[in-house]
Amino acid sequence: MSKNKKISMSVVRRLPRYYRFLLELKNNGIYRISSQALAEKMGASASQIRQDLNCFGGFGQQGYGYDVPKLFDELSSILGLDSRYSAVLLGAGNLGRAILNHVDFASRGFELKAVFDKNPEIIGTSINGIAVRDVDSLAEYCQSHKVDAAFLCLPKDSAEQVADILYQCGVRGFWNFSHYDLSMKYGDVVTENVHLNDSLMTLCCCMTEQRRSDGAE
Amino acid sequence: MSKNKKISMSVVRRLPRYYRFLLELKNNGIYRISSQALAEKMGASASQIRQDLNCFGGFGQQGYGYDVPKLFDELSSILGLDSRYSAVLLGAGNLGRAILNHVDFASRGFELKAVFDKNPEIIGTSINGIAVRDVDSLAEYCQSHKVDAAFLCLPKDSAEQVADILYQCGVRGFWNFSHYDLSMKYGDVVTENVHLNDSLMTLCCCMTEQRRSDGAE
DNA sequence: GGCGATTTGTCAATGTTTTAACGAAAAATT
DNA sequence: AATTTTTCGTTAAAACATTGACAAATCGCC
Numbered sequence: 001m002s003k004n005k006k007i008s009m010s011v012v013r014r015l016p017r018y019y020r021f022l023l024e025l026k027n028n029g030i031y032r033i034s035s036q037a038l039a040e041k042m043g044a045s046a047s048q049i050r051q052d053l054n055c056f057g058g059f060g061q062q063g064y065g066y067d068v069p070k071l072f073d074e075l076s077s078i079l080g081l082d083s084r085y086s087a088v089l090l091g092a093g094n095l096g097r098a099i100l101n102h103v104d105f106a107s108r109g110f111e112l113k114a115v116f117d118k119n120p121e122i123i124g125t126s127i128n129g130i131a132v133r134d135v136d137s138l139a140e141y142c143q144s145h146k147v148d149a150a151f152l153c154l155p156k157d158s159a160e161q162v163a164d165i166l167y168q169c170g171v172r173g174f175w176n177f178s179h180y181d182l183s184m185k186y187g188d189v190v191t192e193n194v195h196l197n198d199s200l201m202t203l204c205c206c207m208t209e210q211r212r213s214d215g216a217e
Numbered sequence: 218m219s220k221n222k223k224i225s226m227s228v229v230r231r232l233p234r235y236y237r238f239l240l241e242l243k244n245n246g247i248y249r250i251s252s253q254a255l256a257e258k259m260g261a262s263a264s265q266i267r268q269d270l271n272c273f274g275g276f277g278q279q280g281y282g283y284d285v286p287k288l289f290d291e292l293s294s295i296l297g298l299d300s301r302y303s304a305v306l307l308g309a310g311n312l313g314r315a316i317l318n319h320v321d322f323a324s325r326g327f328e329l330k331a332v333f334d335k336n337p338e339i340i341g342t343s344i345n346g347i348a349v350r351d352v353d354s355l356a357e358y359c360q361s362h363k364v365d366a367a368f369l370c371l372p373k374d375s376a377e378q379v380a381d382i383l384y385q386c387g388v389r390g391f392w393n394f395s396h397y398d399l400s401m402k403y404g405d406v407v408t409e410n411v412h413l414n415d416s417l418m419t420l421c422c423c424m425t426e427q428r429r430s431d432g433a434e
Numbered sequence: 435g436g437c438g439a440t441t442t443g444t445c446a447a448t449g450t451t452t453t454a455a456c457g458a459a460a461a462a463t464t
Numbered sequence: 465a466a467t468t469t470t471t472c473g474t475t476a477a478a479a480c481a482t483t484g485a486c487a488a489a490t491c492g493c494c
Binding site: 251252263268271278281283 | 441
């Protein structure tokens with residue numbers, strides 16, 4: 001049913017947001033919505049919504065709109081949320097632990113299998129029911145277990161070291177919180193970068209820009 | 218010196234990365250670099266780098282390239298990192314604490330002044346030397362202290378509640394980790410969203426897309 | 435100090451993304 | 465059952481972003 005054209009990254013980045021709004025509609029018992037109504041709710045243009053959804057096939061119906069539960073299911077499928085990608089988390093520091101506690105992996109298509117760190121004080125302890133292992137045993141673990149994805153919550157230098165091991169063991173998906181640029185070295189991996197420091201700098205930049213233009217007015 | 222044309226968001230989002238690479242060059246004692254060399258290092262095109270930097274004025278010199286320390290200083294200034302925006306953090310749960318411990322606010326132009334939460338068990342305790350206050354005292358605090366920015370590390374519903382208070386007290390910069398859409402309601406605020414769950418879904422989507430196209434080959 | 439090599443700043447061309455317009459299909463209404 | 469309204473899917477246009485090309489400026493060398 002899906003059109004065989006590559007989906008642009010701009011569209012992919014909007015899909016999770018559609019998914020969220022559809023879920024909310026569904027939970028509120030709304031079973032039908034028009035692109036216009038959804039656009040107003042989301043602060044987007046109706047045209048964009050129709051064009052985005054049409055990348056994957058015509059889910060709507062003229063004169064009616066979109067069937068909410070159906071569209072929601074289609075989105076889940078497009079996003080691949082029914083997957084069970086096995087994942088490991090690297091670095092059980094503040095950030096890693098926050099991710100562990102805060103993110104619901106299962107509903108996003110991942111199954112967290114193991115956590116690794118190099119700090120002897122926390123190796124052997126348990127977080128959210130998952131034991132923290134010694135990072136030295138990473139290669140061994142990856143060879144005996146199929147690992148699809150890795151969540152990198154460690155500093156740049158450590159990230160560089162573990163990335164090599166992970167890549168050689170066939171890991172091709174990375175959720176990268178470090179400043180190490182994976183995609184520079186490995187061409188065939190899927191990388192999703194989350195750079196918190198960059199994000200905060202961007203905020204600072206925009207606030208400063210606004211302040212300057214306010215002053216200039 | 219800066220050209221009076223609005224900088225596009227695409228450019229702004231690249232600036233922190235330039236900043237990072239420039240800092241590294243500077244730390245390595247490299248005081249001069251051409252757009253070509255920087256492009257290779259960053260995996261970008263030389264043309265893009267020249268065009269990006271030129272939005273702010275001609276920092277380079279023909280036949281020579283760019284002076285690293287000078288360019289670094291210019292970038293700091295463009296990003297506004299010498300600012301001292303006063304900030305408060307809302308929500309001292311896992312995520313909030315991780316942000317507190319993990320992010321260096323000062324070097325990104327912010328000064329964290331206070332932390333608020335609604336959980337009685339942690340109100341009064343101290344994180345990183347900053348006392349956690351009762352969120353009920355937020356309005357009072359904001360009225361007696363100038364607050365430029367807020368970091369929202371709480372669930373959607375709570376975010377909605379505090380956003381109103383913050384906006385009414387004049388806060389115009391938001392680092393938003395919640396799923397509440399601030400920019401929908403308030404037009405004149407600067408919002409930088411970090412949606413971890415969306416990010417993970419995006420990774421899942423891209424991995425699934427790759428898997429599908431691998432299978433089709 | 436002159437000359438070839440280097441490298442920027444900028445303009446033009448290309449590619450991508452968003453918005454607008456409209457025919458066609460289905461629903462709602464009379 | 466016919467007509468009006470709604471609303472999609474699609475095509476065309478506009479806006480925006482990236483890449484390529486080259487003249488002009490500066491550097492480094494002889």
